Amino acid sequence: MSSETISGPILTSDGIPLKVSLKKAERINKIRAFLLVLPLLAFILISFIIPIGDMLTRSVDDRYINTVFPKTFEIYKKWDKQGLPSEEVYKTMFIEIGEAKGFKIGKASTRMNYSKSGWKSLIKKSQRKFKKIKEGPYKEQMIAVDKRWGDPIYWKALGEMVDPTTFGYYLNAVDLKYDSNKKVIAQPENRRIYMHTWIKTFKVSLLVTIFTLMLGYPIAYLLATLPLKYSNLLMICVLLPFWTSLLVRTVAWMIILQQKGVFNNLMVMAGLIADENRWKLMYNETGTIIVMTQILLPFMVLPLYSVMKTISPSYMKAALNLGASPLHAFWKVYMPNSIPGISAGGLLVFIIAIGYFITPELVGGKDGQMIGNWIAYHLKTTLNWGLCAALGSVLLAVMIVFYWLYNKIIGVENIKLG
Amino acid sequence: MALPVYATTTQRIGYYTFLTYCGLVFFFLISPIFIVLPLSFSSSPFFEFTREFMTLDPSGWSLKWYKQMINICGVEVTTVCTDKWMRGTVNSFYIGIVSTLIATGLGTVAALGLSRPHMPFRALIMAILISPMIVPLIITAAGMFFFYSKLGLTHSYTGLILAHTALGTPFVVITVTATLTGFDNNLIRASQSLGGDTMRTFFKVIMPLILPGVISGALFAFITSFDEVVVVLFVGSVEQVTIPRQMWAGLRQEISPVILCMATCLVALSIALLTTVELLRRRSERLRGIKNR
Numbered sequence: 001m002s003s004e005t006i007s008g009p010i011l012t013s014d015g016i017p018l019k020v021s022l023k024k025a026e027r028i029n030k031i032r033a034f035l036l037v038l039p040l041l042a043f044i045l046i047s048f049i050i051p052i053g054d055m056l057t058r059s060v061d062d063r064y065i066n067t068v069f070p071k072t073f074e075i076y077k078k079w080d081k082q083g084l085p086s087e088e089v090y091k092t093m094f095i096e097i098g099e100a101k102g103f104k105i106g107k108a109s110t111r112m113n114y115s116k117s118g119w120k121s122l123i124k125k126s127q128r129k130f131k132k133i134k135e136g137p138y139k140e141q142m143i144a145v146d147k148r149w150g151d152p153i154y155w156k157a158l159g160e161m162v163d164p165t166t167f168g169y170y171l172n173a174v175d176l177k178y179d180s181n182k183k184v185i186a187q188p189e190n191r192r193i194y195m196h197t198w199i200k201t202f203k204v205s206l207l208v209t210i211f212t213l214m215l216g217y218p219i220a221y222l223l224a225t226l227p228l229k230y231s232n233l234l235m236i237c238v239l240l241p242f243w244t245s246l247l248v249r250t251v252a253w254m255i256i257l258q259q260k261g262v263f264n265n266l267m268v269m270a271g272l273i274a275d276e277n278r279w280k281l282m283y284n285e286t287g288t289i290i291v292m293t294q295i296l297l298p299f300m301v302l303p304l305y306s307v308m309k310t311i312s313p314s315y316m317k318a319a320l321n322l323g324a325s326p327l328h329a330f331w332k333v334y335m336p337n338s339i340p341g342i343s344a345g346g347l348l349v350f351i352i353a354i355g356y357f358i359t360p361e362l363v364g365g366k367d368g369q370m371i372g373n374w375i376a377y378h379l380k381t382t383l384n385w386g387l388c389a390a391l392g393s394v395l396l397a398v399m400i401v402f403y404w405l406y407n408k409i410i411g412v413e414n415i416k417l418g
Numbered sequence: 419m420a421l422p423v424y425a426t427t428t429q430r431i432g433y434y435t436f437l438t439y440c441g442l443v444f445f446f447l448i449s450p451i452f453i454v455l456p457l458s459f460s461s462s463p464f465f466e467f468t469r470e471f472m473t474l475d476p477s478g479w480s481l482k483w484y485k486q487m488i489n490i491c492g493v494e495v496t497t498v499c500t501d502k503w504m505r506g507t508v509n510s511f512y513i514g515i516v517s518t519l520i521a522t523g524l525g526t527v528a529a530l531g532l533s534r535p536h537m538p539f540r541a542l543i544m545a546i547l548i549s550p551m552i553v554p555l556i557i558t559a560a561g562m563f564f565f566y567s568k569l570g571l572t573h574s575y576t577g578l579i580l581a582h583t584a585l586g587t588p589f590v591v592i593t594v595t596a597t598l599t600g601f602d603n604n605l606i607r608a609s610q611s612l613g614g615d616t617m618r619t620f621f622k623v624i625m626p627l628i629l630p631g632v633i634s635g636a637l638f639a640f641i642t643s644f645d646e647v648v649v650v651l652f653v654g655s656v657e658q659v660t661i662p663r664q665m666w667a668g669l670r671q672e673i674s675p676v677i678l679c680m681a682t683c684l685v686a687l688s689i690a691l692l693t694t695v696e697l698l699r700r701r702s703e704r705l706r707g708i709k710n711r
Contacts, residue, residue: 033531375557
C-alpha cells in the first residue's frame with residue numbers, strides 16, 4: 001500500500017483508490033461465480049467424494065477387533081513374543097470371549113481368520129466348550145479344550161491387530177502379508193492371486209488401448225477428411241454404440257461369440273474351421289478383449305476425430321508437393337500433428353478399461369477376470385470389506401495418476417461428447 | 419479425401435485397401451447392435467439362429483417373448499413369467515427422470531458459474547465435478563455402498579437417485595460449458611442496461627441460447643442413469659429392480675430371450691436419443707453462428 005501512496009494512486013469518484021475498488025468488484029464477482037458452483041460442489045462432495053473417502057479409511061481401519069478384545073490386546077502388547085503368552089493374557093482372552101455376543105465375536109473371529117486361518121473355528125469351538133471352565137488357572141484348561149491355544153503361531157498372528165489401523169489389507173492386495181514378527185513377507189505361492197490379476201488388468205487394458213488405436217485411427221482419419229455430408233452419416237455409426245446400453249452390446253457379443261454363435265457358425269459354413277473344434281472366443285481373456293475393444297472404440301475415435309479436424313489438409317499437400325511419398329508424408333507430417341488426439345484417446349480408453357467390471361464378469365469366464373471383479377467379489381460374496389476397500393484404493397490411486405496425466409496433457413474441460 | 423485422377427496403381431490399391439479396412443471397422447462397430455433385433459423375434463429359447471428362423475418358416479418366428487416382456491403369459495410360455503420387466507421399466511424411468519432433473523438443475527447453474535471469467539480455482543473444481551465420470555463405477559459403487567449403508571440409504575430409491583444424480587452431473591457440466599464457450603457476454607450487459615433483472619435476463623436471454631446444451635446434457639445424464647447397473651447392483655435391492663439390473667440377472671441366471679426383446683427396445687430408444695442430440699447440436703451451432711467444425 002505504502003508504495004502506492006507515494007506515487008499517488010488514482011482515485012475513484014468516492015475517494016477510494018481505483019485498485020482497491022477494482023479488487024472489491026472482482027471479489028464480488030468471484031464470490032458470485034463461486035456461489036453458482038457451490039450447490040453442485042457440495043452435492044458431489046457429499047454424495048460422491050465423502051463415500052470414496054470413507055472407502056479409503058475403511059481400507060486401513062482395524063478398530064472393530066479392538067473393541068472386542070480391548071483388555072487382551074492391552075496386556076498382549078507387553079508380551080515379548082517368546083514361547084507362549086502369560087496366564088494373564090489367557091485369562092482376559094477367556095473373559096472377553098465369554099462377554100462378547102454371538103454377532104460381535106463372529107465378526108471379530110472373521111477378522112482374525114484373515115491373518116491366520118483357523119482362528120474362526122478355534123473361537124467357535126472355544127465359545128461352546130469354555131462354559132465348562134469355572135475358574136483359573138485358565139492357560140492349561142484352554143489348551144486342553146483345543147491344542148491350538150498352545151500354538152504360538154496363533155498368538156503371534158494377533159500382533160498385527162492390536163493397533164487401530166493396519167496396512168495388512170494393502171499388503172494382501174499386492175500378495176504380501178505380515179509374518180508373526182510383523183515383518184512384511186510374500187504370501188505363500190498358492191495364495192498369490194492379486195498380483196497376477198493386477199498384471200492381467202494392465203495387460204488387458206493396454207491391449208484394448210492398442211487395438212482401439214489400430215481400429216480407431218483410420219476411421220477417425222476417414223471421418224476427418226471426408227466431405228461433411230458423408231462424414232456426418234458415418235459419425236452416427238460411431239455415436240450409436242456410444243449411446244447403446246452396455247448390457248445390450250455385451251448380450252450381442254454373447255450371441256456372436258458363443259460356441260454355437262454367429263461367428264463360429266459362419267466359419268463352419270464357410271468351411272474354414274471344422275465343426276468339432278469351434279473356437280472358444282467367450283468365457284476367456286480373448287472374449288474380454290474383443291468385447292471391450294468394440295465397447296471402448298468410440299472413446300478413441302471421438303478425441304482423435306476432434307484433433308484431426310483441426311489439422312489443415314494443406315500440410316499434407318505441401319509435403320506431397322515437396323516430393324515426399326504419401327507414407328512418408330503421413331508419418332512425418334500428419335502423425336506428429338495427431339499425437340494430442342492419440343494421447344487423449346489412449347488415456348481415456350485406458351482409464352475406462354482399467355476399472356471395467358460388467359463385461360469381464362459376463363464374457364470373461366474364469367480367465368478374463370479383472371481387478372474390478374475381485375472388488376465386487378469381496379464386496380458382495382466374502383464380505384471382506386477391508387480387502388475390498390484396499391483393492392479399490394490401489395485402483396483409485398492408479399486412476400488418479402492417469403487422470404492427473406490426462407488433465408495435465410489434455411485438460412478435463414476438453415472432454416468432448418459427440 | 420478423394421483419389422486424384424493422376425493416382426498411380428499402387429496409390430489406388432492403397433486407397434481401396436484403406437477404405438475396405440475402414441468398412442470392416444464400421445461393420446465391427448455397428449453389426450453387434452443390430453444382431454439382437456432379428457433374434458428377438460425367434461421362437462427358439464436359445465440365443466441362436468435356428469434353421470426354421472433362417473428359412474423364414476413361420477414356426478421359427480414368434481412374438482411370444484415380447485408378450486412375456488409386457489407380462490402377458492400365454493399357454494406356450496414355458497419359462498417363469500414375472501412382472502419384473504415392467505417393474506424394471508417403471509423404476510428405470512422413475513430413477514432416471516428424477517435424477518436427470520436434479521442433475522440438470524445443479525449442473526446448469528454450476529456451468530454458468532464455471533464459465534464466468536472470475537471463477538476461482540476453476541481447474542480444481544472442474545476436476546472434482548468431472549470425477550464421477552472418470553472414477554471406475556465399481557469403486558463408486560463400493561464407496562457408496564459403505565457410506566450410504568451408514569446413513570440407511572442403501573436399498574432405497576433415495577440412495578439410487580443420489581448416486582445416479584452424481585454420475586449424471588459431469589455430462590451436464592461438460593455440455594453446458596461447451597455451449598457457453600463463445601457466449602457473448604455483451605448480450606447480458608445489453609439486457610441489463612435495458613432494465614432486465616437477473617431472473618429475466620437468465621430466462622429470456624441466456625436460457626434460449628444454452629437450451630440445446632442443457633437438453634443434450636440432460637439426455638446424457640438420463641441415458642447414464644438408464645444404463646447404469648453396477649451401482650444399482652450394490653446400492654439397490656431386489657425391490658429397486660431396473661431394466662439393466664433385470665438384464666444382468668437374466669444373463670447370469672436364466673438366459674431368456676426376453677432379454678433380446680428388451681435389448682431391441684433399448685436400441686430403439688438409443689437411436690431416438692442420439693437423433694435428438696444430433697439435431698440439437700446442429701441447431702445450437704447454427705444459433706451460435708458456428709459453421710460445422
